[in-house]
Amino acid sequence: MNCLEGPGKTCGPLASEEELVSACQLEKEEENEGEEEEEEEDEEDLDPDLDPDLEEEENDLGDPAVLGAVHNTQRALLSSPGVKAPGMLGMSLASLHFLWQTLDYLSPIPFWPTFPSTSSPAQHFGPRLPSPDPTLFCSLLTSWPPRFSHLTQLHPRHQRILQQQQHSQTPREPHFLLTTLLRKCQWWEYYQKLEKKQADEELLGRRNRVESLKLVTPYIPKAEAYESVVRIEGSLGQVAVSTCFSPRRAIDAVPHGTQEQDIEAASSQRLRVLYRIEKMFLQLLEIEEGWKYRPPPPCFSEQQSNQVEKLFQTLKTQEQNNLEEAADGFLQVLSVRKGKALVARLLPFLPQDQAVTILLAITHHLPLLVRRDVADQALQMLFKPLGKCISHLTLHELLQGLQGLTLLPPGSSERPVTVVLQNQFGISLLYALLSHGEQLVSLHSSLEEPNSDHTAWTDMVVLIAWEIAQMPTASLAEPLAFPSNLLPLFCHHVDKQLVQQLEARMEFAWIY
Amino acid sequence: MLFYSFFKSLVGKDVVVELKNDLSICGTLHSYLNIKLTDISVTDPEKYPHMLSVKNCFIRGSVVRYVQLPADEVDTQLLQDAARKEALQQKQ
Numbered sequence: 001m002n003c004l005e006g007p008g009k010t011c012g013p014l015a016s017e018e019e020l021v022s023a024c025q026l027e028k029e030e031e032n033e034g035e036e037e038e039e040e041e042d043e044e045d046l047d048p049d050l051d052p053d054l055e056e057e058e059n060d061l062g063d064p065a066v067l068g069a070v071h072n073t074q075r076a077l078l079s080s081p082g083v084k085a086p087g088m089l090g091m092s093l094a095s096l097h098f099l100w101q102t103l104d105y106l107s108p109i110p111f112w113p114t115f116p117s118t119s120s121p122a123q124h125f126g127p128r129l130p131s132p133d134p135t136l137f138c139s140l141l142t143s144w145p146p147r148f149s150h151l152t153q154l155h156p157r158h159q160r161i162l163q164q165q166q167h168s169q170t171p172r173e174p175h176f177l178l179t180t181l182l183r184k185c186q187w188w189e190y191y192q193k194l195e196k197k198q199a200d201e202e203l204l205g206r207r208n209r210v211e212s213l214k215l216v217t218p219y220i221p222k223a224e225a226y227e228s229v230v231r232i233e234g235s236l237g238q239v240a241v242s243t244c245f246s247p248r249r250a251i252d253a254v255p256h257g258t259q260e261q262d263i264e265a266a267s268s269q270r271l272r273v274l275y276r277i278e279k280m281f282l283q284l285l286e287i288e289e290g291w292k293y294r295p296p297p298p299c300f301s302e303q304q305s306n307q308v309e310k311l312f313q314t315l316k317t318q319e320q321n322n323l324e325e326a327a328d329g330f331l332q333v334l335s336v337r338k339g340k341a342l343v344a345r346l347l348p349f350l351p352q353d354q355a356v357t358i359l360l361a362i363t364h365h366l367p368l369l370v371r372r373d374v375a376d377q378a379l380q381m382l383f384k385p386l387g388k389c390i391s392h393l394t395l396h397e398l399l400q401g402l403q404g405l406t407l408l409p410p411g412s413s414e415r416p417v418t419v420v421l422q423n424q425f426g427i428s429l430l431y432a433l434l435s436h437g438e439q440l441v442s443l444h445s446s447l448e449e450p451n452s453d454h455t456a457w458t459d460m461v462v463l464i465a466w467e468i469a470q471m472p473t474a475s476l477a478e479p480l481a482f483p484s485n486l487l488p489l490f491c492h493h494v495d496k497q498l499v500q501q502l503e504a505r506m507e508f509a510w511i512y
Numbered sequence: 513m514l515f516y517s518f519f520k521s522l523v524g525k526d527v528v529v530e531l532k533n534d535l536s537i538c539g540t541l542h543s544y545l546n547i548k549l550t551d552i553s554v555t556d557p558e559k560y561p562h563m564l565s566v567k568n569c570f571i572r573g574s575v576v577r578y579v580q581l582p583a584d585e586v587d588t589q590l591l592q593d594a595a596r597k598e599a600l601q602q603k604q
Contacts, residue, residue, distance in 0.1 A: 228533075228534050242532075244532070244577075247532070247577050247578070248534075248577075250530075250578055250580075278596070281596055282596060282600060285593060285596060285597065341589070
């Protein structure tokens with residue numbers, strides 16, 4: 001085949017196409033000259049079956065003047081002996097045949113050529129102008145007969161023609177060849193002009209939108225079987241399955257899946273918690289509104305303090321009578337992202353002792369909270385407000401809070417602190433608490449003689465250090481903040497070998 | 513009212529509008545409720561090649577299913593608070 005020879009820009013079929021195009025242009029100018037009378041007889045030569053088809057394609061291309069020219073060109077080329085086209089026709093009929101085959105592959109798609117991966121054709125055609133066609137034709141060599149995607153919709157007549165061709169690989173009607181070829185040349189030429197114009201505009205800087213970043217929104221893949229329409233066998237129409245009230249799933253706001261008895265109870269429980277949180281949020285908004293134009297807390301008016309107290313009581317007791325249930329309710333609030341946001345925004349308004357209560361409650365139930373936060377990863381928002389509370393802790397309170405983490409639960413060989421160490425918020429909170437403890441101890445060490453608190457503190461530090469050293473570096477989470485007095489603290493209480501292990505882990509986790 | 517003011521802050525930003533017929537169109541928001549987009553592109557051009565040459569479009573509001581917004585253009589906390597206040601006002 002001609003097109004496979006050499007790397008030259010214009011190979012056989014392409015050259016003939018270009019010549020044809022220029023011939024078309026020539027003929028356009030001569031359109032008005034009275035050549036039509038001579039060509040009437042040629043119409044009978046054309047396949048009568050295809051004539052209506054030509055007119056239909058005309059509508060697709062949309063430029064009747066152009067197509068009128070094409071018709072005339074075709075007739076002119078076939079009839080007038082003086083034009084060079086017939087000679088050219090004879091020369092490369094085989095290559096034209098090949099060209100037509102490849103073009104026909106593209107014909108189902110109204111725009112030609114198309115490259116499925118482009119979002120805006122203008123961008124790609126410009127730089128590819130030098131030699132698009134040879135590669136296109138060569139790559140299409142292997143794809144005959146054409147394989148259309150199931151989405152390709154062909155005009156029934158066109159489909160029929162293609163099927164006929166597929167079944168009978170007979171020599172094509174040369175007139176039909178030329179007709180379609182010319183039509184496609186015309187279109188290609190028009191398209192090239194359009195692209196050139198757009199490329200010029202780009203150069204002039206008018207179309208700078210192309211360079212600007214496009215919105216990249218995650219397109220949620222339709223992982224579940226999503227058929228938006230259902231087609232019943234033998235019916236004429238389609239039935240829409242997705243409705244206004246149950247469209248395709250886009251976000252994970254509501255858990256989907258099979259509804260079982262206990263899951264229904266859990267979801268109704270969740271709804272109740274969310275409802276409670278919303279009521280508390282309204283109270284919080286009132287507080288924030290009152291505080292907006294005043295100096296920051298603790299300069300509160302009495303009304304504001306009352307509001308804060310009321311909200312805190314709601315949060316603490318959860319409108320439950322039982323203490324246990326109240327604590328449970330508080331944890332449920334903290335298990336939801338909205339609840340964490342509520343507590344994080346409330347903490348700056350709370351008086352010191354109440355804030356400390358919340359901090360200790362969180363520290364005590366840290367493993368549970370960490371486990372429930374795996375999906376959301378929203379505990380981080382609590383770190384900053386809690387960090388401010390930590391500085392108000394006494395050593396005794398600190399030890400109380402941390403005790404739960406270091407005790408071995410019955411029937412398990414793992415301390416709760418291991419779960420905490422693997423979570424970013426957990427490890428950050430732990431480090432902050434240890435750092436504060438170290439500050440307290442170093443401050444008071446000269447003043448007091450060692451008491452039970454100090455020994456408990458030392459034991460705690462040693463235990464936690466050991467746990468950190470035991471953990472593989474990969475599972476150790478990266479803390480949000482790394483206090484500077486932590487390593488000296490460990491050096492103080494722990495032997496050298498362990499310190500080295502700790503250094504390796506903590507520094508690695510920190511830098512990484 | 514929140515709806516209007518929210519969309520007003522989004523004019524000029526890139527959004528992706530998903531229609532009820534599953535077509536997703538990405539473009540710059542020009543006007544809202546009935547959505548006008550400029551410089552559009554279709555998210556899945558293979559399936560909807562007939563939009564390849566369209567630059568601007570007008571979408572009737574009732575056929576919109578989702579409007580996907582750029583995450584960094586929206587302050588979620590502010591929006592949530594405003595929605596709560598609006599809900600409270602409507603209830604009263």
